Amino acid sequence: MLDDRKLAVLRAIVEDFVSTNEPVGSKSLVDRHNLDVSPATIRNDMAVLEEQGYIVQPHTSAGRIPTDKGYRLFVDRLSGIKPFSAAERRAIETFLAGAYDLDDVVMRTVRLLAQLTRQVAVVQYPSLSKSAVRHIELVPLAERRLLLVLITDTGRVEQRNVELPGSFDEDSIMHLRAVLNACLDGRKLTDVASIVSDLPERVAPRERANAAAVFSVIIETLVARHEEKVVVGGASNLTAADFSQGLREVLEALEEQVVLMRLLGESDDQSSVTVRIGAENDVLGLRAASVVAAGYGSGDRALAKLGVVGPTRMDYPTAMGAVRAVARYTGQILAES
Amino acid sequence: MLDDRKLAVLRAIVEDFVSTNEPVGSKSLVDRHNLDVSPATIRNDMAVLEEQGYIVQPHTSAGRIPTDKGYRLFVDRLSGIKPFSAAERRAIETFLAGAYDLDDVVMRTVRLLAQLTRQVAVVQYPSLSKSAVRHIELVPLAERRLLLVLITDTGRVEQRNVELPGSFDEDSIMHLRAVLNACLDGRKLTDVASIVSDLPERVAPRERANAAAVFSVIIETLVARHEEKVVVGGASNLTAADFSQGLREVLEALEEQVVLMRLLGESDDQSSVTVRIGAENDVLGLRAASVVAAGYGSGDRALAKLGVVGPTRMDYPTAMGAVRAVARYTGQILAES
DNA sequence: CTTGGCACTCAGGACCGCTGAGTGCCAGGG
DNA sequence: CCCTGGCACTCAGCGGTCCTGAGTGCCAAG
Numbered sequence: 217m218l219d220d221r222k223l224a225v226l227r228a229i230v231e232d233f234v235s236t237n238e239p240v241g242s243k244s245l246v247d248r249h250n251l252d253v254s255p256a257t258i259r260n261d262m263a264v265l266e267e268q269g270y271i272v273q274p275h276t277s278a279g280r281i282p283t284d285k286g287y288r289l290f291v292d293r294l295s296g297i298k299p300f301s302a303a304e305r306r307a308i309e310t311f312l313a314g315a316y317d318l319d320d321v322v323m324r325t326v327r328l329l330a331q332l333t334r335q336v337a338v339v340q341y342p343s344l345s346k347s348a349v350r351h352i353e354l355v356p357l358a359e360r361r362l363l364l365v366l367i368t369d370t371g372r373v374e375q376r377n378v379e380l381p382g383s384f385d386e387d388s389i390m391h392l393r394a395v396l397n398a399c400l401d402g403r404k405l406t407d408v409a410s411i412v413s414d415l416p417e418r419v420a421p422r423e424r425a426n427a428a429a430v431f432s433v434i435i436e437t438l439v440a441r442h443e444e445k446v447v448v449g450g451a452s453n454l455t456a457a458d459f460s461q462g463l464r465e466v467l468e469a470l471e472e473q474v475v476l477m478r479l480l481g482e483s484d485d486q487s488s489v490t491v492r493i494g495a496e497n498d499v500l501g502l503r504a505a506s507v508v509a510a511g512y513g514s515g516d517r518a519l520a521k522l523g524v525v526g527p528t529r530m531d532y533p534t535a536m537g538a539v540r541a542v543a544r545y546t547g548q549i550l551a552e553s
Numbered sequence: 554m555l556d557d558r559k560l561a562v563l564r565a566i567v568e569d570f571v572s573t574n575e576p577v578g579s580k581s582l583v584d585r586h587n588l589d590v591s592p593a594t595i596r597n598d599m600a601v602l603e604e605q606g607y608i609v610q611p612h613t614s615a616g617r618i619p620t621d622k623g624y625r626l627f628v629d630r631l632s633g634i635k636p637f638s639a640a641e642r643r644a645i646e647t648f649l650a651g652a653y654d655l656d657d658v659v660m661r662t663v664r665l666l667a668q669l670t671r672q673v674a675v676v677q678y679p680s681l682s683k684s685a686v687r688h689i690e691l692v693p694l695a696e697r698r699l700l701l702v703l704i705t706d707t708g709r710v711e712q713r714n715v716e717l718p719g720s721f722d723e724d725s726i727m728h729l730r731a732v733l734n735a736c737l738d739g740r741k742l743t744d745v746a747s748i749v750s751d752l753p754e755r756v757a758p759r760e761r762a763n764a765a766a767v768f769s770v771i772i773e774t775l776v777a778r779h780e781e782k783v784v785v786g787g788a789s790n791l792t793a794a795d796f797s798q799g800l801r802e803v804l805e806a807l808e809e810q811v812v813l814m815r816l817l818g819e820s821d822d823q824s825s826v827t828v829r830i831g832a833e834n835d836v837l838g839l840r841a842a843s844v845v846a847a848g849y850g851s852g853d854r855a856l857a858k859l860g861v862v863g864p865t866r867m868d869y870p871t872a873m874g875a876v877r878a879v880a881r882y883t884g885q886i887l888a889e890s
Numbered sequence: 891c892t893t894g895g896c897a898c899t900c901a902g903g904a905c906c907g908c909t910g911a912g913t914g915c916c917a918g919g920g
Numbered sequence: 921c922c923c924t925g926g927c928a929c930t931c932a933g934c935g936g937t938c939c940t941g942a943g944t945g946c947c948a949a950g
Contacts, residue, residue: 239943241942241943241944242943242944243942243943244942244943253892253893254892254893254894255893255894255943256892256893256894256895257891257892257893259943259944259945260891260892260945262944263944263945273943273944274901275899275900275901276898276899276900276901276943276944277898277899277900277901277941277942277943277944278900278901278942278943278944279942279943279944316713316714317712317713317714318712350692350694351692351694351700353690353692353702355687355688355690355704357687357688363688363704363708363710365690365702365704365710367692367700367702367712371700371712371714373700373702373710373712375654375655375704375708375710376653376654377653377654377708449808450808451788451804451807451808452801452802452804452805452807452808454801454804455801456793464789464791464792465789467788467789467791468789470788470789471786471787471788471789576912578911578912578913579912579913580911580912581911581912590923590924591923591924591925592912592924592925593923593924593925593926594922594923594924596912596913596914597914597922597923599913600913600914610912610913611932612930612931612932613912613913613929613930613931613932614910614911614912614913614929614930614931614932615911615912615913615931615932616911616912616913
């Protein structure tokens with residue numbers, strides 16, 4: 217139904233359009249790529265491709281541009297992931313290795329990704345729910361207030377204030393801290409809630425009111441507030457040229473944490489790079505955008521996602537290569553720390 | 554040199570231009586504002602104002618628009634700060650009071666400010682260097698690695714990994730923690746560096762190597778890395794209509810922490826609202842932008858800045874009112890927690 | 891199935907003229 | 921001395937027209 221040459225034509229159209237941002241015609245195709253057939257032949261092929269919905273012409277007497285369906289075919293069957301050179305990989309590695317901090321890792325990752333792809337980069341913090349407790353700390357702040365600090369094995373630190381119903385003394389706090397760490401250390405955060413609910417028995421009755429306050433904050437931190445943090449960078453790579461609908465809406469979407477989560481989310485398979493093209497991502501206002509995303513994590517489990525957002529007219533092979541490489545190295549850095 | 558009516562004319566021009574974004578002519582001026590003179594008179598006044606550099610005409614036979622100098626005069630002498638109604642203030646207060654976290658306070662503040670002014674909002678985290686240590690925590694992570702957590706009296710939490718030269722046992726860490734807290738609790742961060750440098754004497758010789766590593770990280774955290782954190786929101790309020798130079802550069806500037814610091818920075822007086830107009834802020838690429846900023850903080854000292862960035866053609870009275878109100882309430886919330 | 895030829899389409903740029911908002915200047919009046 | 925109405929002038933923006941060139945679809949011949 218689509219012979220080899222037609223596929224080659226589609227690939228050529230996508231490549232040319234991506235690099236020039238102008239509708240591509242039969243003539244320019246034949247001499248830019250060395251297809252050894254005449255323009256007329258190409259035109260016939262194009263007619264077929266258009267009929268099947270892979271390309272369209274913006275107006276009569278203009279060249280063709282790929283449709284979402286066209287890009288999809290391109291990504292699925294016509295292009296690979298462009299691998300990075302050893303030098304590039306080394307540069308990525310050393311840039312990320314300079315980070316001294318989880319925050320810093322994420323920041324560097326987002327910058328790097330934005331720079332490599334010249335698109336908007338989106339990086340999700342290592343998810344709370346998939347990581348494990350490394351340490352819990354209770355710090356007295358005031359008469360009836362504690363600071364609860366929860367450290368995960370990915371280096372993420374969550375902090376919450378706890379208002380206590382009653383006053384407390386140092387000893388009871390020490391004890392509570394010991395109990396918490398004994399019971400929770402190393403446990404998956406997803407399991408913590410159920411463990412905590414069994415805990416009250418293990419503290420002296422006098423202390424239960426205060427302990428309960430602490431426990432409920434822990435649960436709240438883990439469950440109620442599992443909205444993950446997402447960081448965006450490279451917004452200046454957005455140009456009004458793409459996004460005819462006006463990039464205001466794109467900017468708006470990028471400011472909504474929830475939207476970003478949806479954008480990255482869903483596909484839960486580990487490390488492979490996923491591409492969502494145009495209307496495929498159901499976010500309103502990003503109908504003209506594509507998302508290239510991948511999971512990253514220390515070890516084999518995917519802790520969180522990262523990716524880039526750009527116009528459907530995007531250099532997918534390169535973007536996919538960058539996302540894959542960055543995901544890999546970021547995961548590696550996290551595993552080491 | 555500029556009589557009352559000329560000032561009134563300037564004010565009217567600024568107000569009209571701000572609200573319509575179109576050059577304003579003598580005719581439309583007289584009937585929109587009830588100046589009871591003829592257009593011809595206004596024209597004469599305008600000619601003078603133009604000669605003095607307060608207004609220009611984009612092209613012959615168009616109305617006038619204010620220059621930076623014109624806006625400056627407007628802000629300094631012709632307009633007050635628009636106060637917020639009691640209802641609005643209450644809304645602000647309850648919105649901010651819902652925050653449970655320093656991060657959350659900052660996030661809400663930035664959203665609020667962006668929404669109130671319909672501009673880009675910029676909020677700086679309460680500065681490390683002006684706050685005081687509330688608690689230092691050391692958490693063993695691995696064989697030779699600690700997590701250092703530093704909590705300030707504004708609720709900010711800094712975390713850093715410490716690589717130790719040698720192994721350690723629980724007791725020595727306990728001791729070190731105790732020493733640190735004893736010596737640093739309540740001290741201004743600016744003083745911490747000098748205090749820490751005297752500390753090595755107070756630990757057992759065996760432990761000095763490890764302790765030194767911890768100390769150097771503390772100093773590094775406070776001194777070397779005093780780059781403050783800045784959060785930006787409401788970027789979608791940027792419209793290509795303003796910023797003819799292309800808002801790409803504006804977006805770029807807004808992604809640079811350093812630039813943002815410079816933007817807010819400098820004027821160090823406490824709580825008053827400062828306005829920097831157009832070329833007055835020497836940041837390249839923001840020559841067409843104005844910044845309305847104020848310090849905020851718990852109590853009387855200003856801990857950090859917040860503000861909005863927008864086109865010079867901005868509703869200054871409202872923006873100033875919003876910035877002042879938000880700064881006030883955010884400071885209040887911080888003081889309470 | 892491919893190819894060259896041919897007629898057709900149409901977006902975008904160049905050009906033109908008009909209109910209306912806005913100006914500057916001037917002479918007369920309070 | 922300042923205000924005012926009148927008048928001539930300017931010019932951005934808008935709409936219309938024309939032309940060109942890239943690109944197409946179709947067809948008949950190889």
